[in-house]
Amino acid sequence: MKQLASLFFFYTILAQAACQNQGQSNIHLDEPSRNPVEERNVGGPCECCDAWKDGLPETLSWQTRIAPAGEPGEPLEISGTVFLKDGATPAKDIILYVYHTDAAGLYSNGPTISTCARRHGHLRGWMKTGADGRYKFRTIRPASYPNTTAEQHIHPVIKEPGLKEYWIDEFLFDNDPNLTEKVRKHQSGRGGNGILNLTKNQNGIWTGQRDIFLGRNVSDY
Secondary structure: OHHHHHHHHHHHHHHHHHHHHHHHHHHHHOOHHHOOOOOEOOOOOOOOHHHHHOOOOOOOOOEEEOOOOOOOOOEEEEEEEEEOOOOOOEOOOOEEEEEEOOOOOOOOOOOOOOHHHHHOOOOEEEEEOOOOOEEEEEEEOOOOOOOOOOOOOEEEEEEOOOEOOEEOOOEEEOOOOOOOHHHHHOOOOOOOOOEEOOEEOOOOOEEEEOOEEOOOOOOOO
16 A cells, blocks of 8 residues: 555656746746747848848948049049838837949959859949938949940848838939939839939949838838
């Protein structure tokens, strides 16, 4: 009889330990690190847009210099403000990733971090807006693709908290001889008007301004 009582007590202890371990396991699985927030897809397909995170600097500023010293080409400076969809409230903590061709019209010397990063070339950079929504980047004016009449352009990608990255209309230049009426009319206005009026300042730098409106004409936003 004593032996049966001892066995019953032993199995009771094992059962309690198993329940405690199961409870600890459930608590561990419920930790936030095990349940990452799923980002919502907007804007439709975005080929190679995920290259925005390839080579992403540890810290980002609202402004950046893309073209290194001695880079051939005409200097260019673009600035603006990123607004929420209401068109009036500055948007904070928005990452703007841009990339473009060099003075020969090539996406040259891209980093080997990934296939897409390599395709984007070496003239690529990041900015992150502060409370005022401002951004600015300095680079060189991109050239048209070799032996083509393609318009000069800079590719932008937007990364918002809680959303997957998405593209907006390219930065285009009003005084580009390759910017035809057909191209102008076929702009979708994603993120707002992307055609910049460039002027050359006293230092010989092309300057332009573009404000960006999050979600404007972006599907599923």
